[in-house]
Amino acid sequence: MVTIREVAKESGFSSTTVSIVLNNAPLSRYIPETTKKKIERAAKKLGYRPNLFARTLRNQRTHTVGVMVFDMTDPYCTPILRGIENTLYQASFLPILTDVHNERSRFERYLEMLLDRKVEALIIVANWLFVDIDVLGDLEKNNVPTAMIGREPHTRSIGSVMVDNEQGTQMAIQHLFALGHRQIAFLRGPKHITDTAPRWKGVQDFAKKNGLEIDRKLVLDLPESRDPLSPFDAGYKLTMELLETKRPFSALMAFDDMTAFGAIRALTRAGIKVPEQCSVVGFDDIAHSRYLTPGLTTVRQPMPEMGAMAVSLVSEGISAVQEKRKITLNHRKLSPELIVRESTAAVV
Amino acid sequence: MVTIREVAKESGFSSTTVSIVLNNAPLSRYIPETTKKKIERAAKKLGYRPNLFARTLRNQRTHTVGVMVFDMTDPYCTPILRGIENTLYQASFLPILTDVHNERSRFERYLEMLLDRKVEALIIVANWLFVDIDVLGDLEKNNVPTAMIGREPHTRSIGSVMVDNEQGTQMAIQHLFALGHRQIAFLRGPKHITDTAPRWKGVQDFAKKNGLEIDRKLVLDLPESRDPLSPFDAGYKLTMELLETKRPFSALMAFDDMTAFGAIRALTRAGIKVPEQCSVVGFDDIAHSRYLTPGLTTVRQPMPEMGAMAVSLVSEGISAVQEKRKITLNHRKLSPELIVRESTAAVV
DNA sequence: TCCCGAAGTTCGATTTAAATG
DNA sequence: GCATTTAAATCGAACTTCGGG
Numbered sequence A, B: 001m002v003t004i005r006e007v008a009k010e011s012g013f014s015s016t017t018v019s020i021v022l023n024n025a026p027l028s029r030y031i032p033e034t035t036k037k038k039i040e041r042a043a044k045k046l047g048y049r050p051n052l053f054a055r056t057l058r059n060q061r062t063h064t065v066g067v068m069v070f071d072m073t074d075p076y077c078t079p080i081l082r083g084i085e086n087t088l089y090q091a092s093f094l095p096i097l098t099d100v101h102n103e104r105s106r107f108e109r110y111l112e113m114l115l116d117r118k119v120e121a122l123i124i125v126a127n128w129l130f131v132d133i134d135v136l137g138d139l140e141k142n143n144v145p146t147a148m149i150g151r152e153p154h155t156r157s158i159g160s161v162m163v164d165n166e167q168g169t170q171m172a173i174q175h176l177f178a179l180g181h182r183q184i185a186f187l188r189g190p191k192h193i194t195d196t197a198p199r200w201k202g203v204q205d206f207a208k209k210n211g212l213e214i215d216r217k218l219v220l221d222l223p224e225s226r227d228p229l230s231p232f233d234a235g236y237k238l239t240m241e242l243l244e245t246k247r248p249f250s251a252l253m254a255f256d257d258m259t260a261f262g263a264i265r266a267l268t269r270a271g272i273k274v275p276e277q278c279s280v281v282g283f284d285d286i287a288h289s290r291y292l293t294p295g296l297t298t299v300r301q302p303m304p305e306m307g308a309m310a311v312s313l314v315s316e317g318i319s320a321v322q323e324k325r326k327i328t329l330n331h332r333k334l335s336p337e338l339i340v341r342e343s344t345a346a347v348v
Numbered sequence C: 001t002c003c004c005g006a007a008g009t010t011c012g013a014t015t016t017a018a019a020t021g
Numbered sequence D: 001g002c003a004t005t006t007a008a009a010t011c012g013a014a015c016t017t018c019g020g021g
Helices: A004-011 A015-022 A026-030 A033-046 A052-059 A077-090 A104-116 A136-142 A165-178 A196-210 A230-244 A257-269 A303-322 B004-011 B015-022 B026-030 B033-046 B052-059 B077-090 B104-116 B136-142 B165-178 B196-210 B230-244 B257-269 B303-322
Strands: A064-069 A094-099 A121-125 A146-149 A158-163 A184-188 A219-221 A251-254 A279-284 A297-300 A331-334 A337-339 B064-069 B094-099 B121-125 B146-149 B158-163 B184-188 B219-221 B251-254 B279-281 B298-300 B331-334 B337-339
Touching: A004 A015, A004 A033, A015 A026, A015 A033, A052 B052, A064 A077, A064 A104, A077 A094, A077 A121, A077 A303, A077 B077, A077 B094, A094 A104, A094 B077, A121 A303, A146 A303, A158 A165, A158 A303, A165 A196, A165 A251, A165 A279, A165 A297, A165 A337, A184 A196, A184 A230, A219 A230, A230 A251, A230 A257, A251 A257, A257 A279, A303 A331, B004 B015, B004 B033, B015 B026, B015 B033, B064 B077, B064 B104, B077 B094, B077 B121, B077 B303, B094 B104, B121 B303, B146 B303, B158 B165, B158 B303, B165 B196, B165 B251, B165 B279, B165 B298, B165 B337, B184 B196, B184 B230, B219 B230, B230 B251, B230 B257, B251 B257, B257 B279, B303 B331
Parallel strands: A064 A094, A064 A121, A121 A146, A146 A158, A158 A331, A184 A219, A184 A251, A251 A279, A279 A297, B064 B094, B064 B121, B121 B146, B146 B158, B158 B331, B184 B219, B184 B251, B251 B279
Antiparallel strands: A094 B094, A297 A337, B298 B337
16 A cells, blocks of 8 residues: 555655645645645655545544435335435545335444444435434434435434425326316325325315315225335225225325335226226336336426435535534425326326 | 543553453453453443544454445346345445446546445446446455456456346246247347347247247347436337237247336237237346236346345455455356246237 | 744554563 | 563554744
């Protein structure tokens, strides 16, 4: 390994001077160009790369952020991670990725590991299950700016990025309404998930405003579960139950895309064509949605942007820590977008 | 921050002794239990956590591995990453995740960043595009054990994990053959992808052995492209072209799942029912495949296992480096599995 | 005072060599 | 030589202090 001392020797100056020059430190304004040139040339010649661990030991900076996902296999995560990665890259930060598999013990172990590595910030992708773990203790104490994606934390001091759920379902129901649907079935989310309530509120608000009557018999709730893939099975099962009641409906609005896939499977099995005989809308716009046939009409969460936004929130926090200001992180709500594909059609 | 010196002071021993005890170093066998107890109690009381950067500075170990993905949004990646993460976790290693977006400059920049951080190993998930970049230079020089998933590297000294492509397509064609299909269309992969040849070879071998005639007019090639999602569009387009020729076929074998999705879309648009009028098989078994309707029959790559295998390959390398042996990494070929779902059926 | 550069200390842990009884 | 403990050197960079012109 080439050290700063070797560069010093090669260039004929002391390591102090080398350090000052290569870091463009304040003092470097006194150092003549010729000296700088020589040092830079020597560094280049030897292929000098400063040892980041020595540097961190001195100045405490790691240029690393921890990313915690609750379940990577949830297709909702990937685009978010992409957004995080891309934004960090621009800032020359590197992410340490951890997946807690929805297990508390794993969460705690990983948190400890990340703190040991002095990540400068933490981003939590709280998809699906996340019963408010008291992260705060350790985090606040350690002064690590933290942002959460997809869940509103119960604490100040932790930033958050969410999609505007209410707005999303309003767009969806508005779309169905405009297509002439009046008998609409709903597969609501599990009660313990915080997205469930606002999404339903969006529907209700629209219904009230536009005189749409909601048939309570056509409203079902997904069961609680800690498996991000189970909504598919639940969607399938609930739709089957719905069909058995023989209550007619011309459209179905699912809690999320995965649920919608399950519903489509059930409808197809029952010989009901989508969208000709029944329209289906989802929520999320996970990657699958575009590729299944028919393509799923859904409400897109701007996932890469949410990742990017989380990074910019914690960046603020990092600056604050650097300048010894108190950290305060914001809460952001991003607008969703209605993506109309082939799973919805006008009533005949 | 609690340092080892504070633990020393609290316990009444020197920092040397504290270090020896806490690390269970060889010398600790001379240290009496009572001393150990006292030191451990002091450490616990103060909540002592050794500074990893100071430690790394001394002993060069980082317990970190770099993971490079060529495009995270490729659904093929996620389960592999999961496998990597899970296996690393067991070994108390942490992954730094980088996504090179199929860009050479980004690849080089990330590689540099990872080497600066002294990752103890590197795992490359070479999905889709990867025209043999000369990683070797830097890597070999820096003595970083490296394994590649999904591509056979042109160099020794880099380990690799692949699925047995030949075996995979053989299973698929065998399945179609057993269902009575004789007129089978093929959407082969782009020529520049290394998977393409062996997958085709599997088909040919089976055909020869079983007297299945392959109609060259029913064999099309995907165009070259650097977008992991484009196979969908290509699959759609090629299938449309196939249909226009009016040449009959009762089954279609796609290069991968994404291509198969495109084909299904085309067939459906053309009013051809899958699987009643045409069976479709894919390759990969990405997450989507289970959820579309009909569920896709496909050849599963054991992705989590491939990730795990890559970790175990580089672990070997890490041990070698530790013991100053020369690193030699193996090449592993894992068996795929045929997943029969709803997109294939017997000819009527 | 301004400019330039070097010596020496510090960050926190590990390890070697050596000092005790 | 043995059991027990520790002072001091080390890892590599950054910063503080100081001195000479």
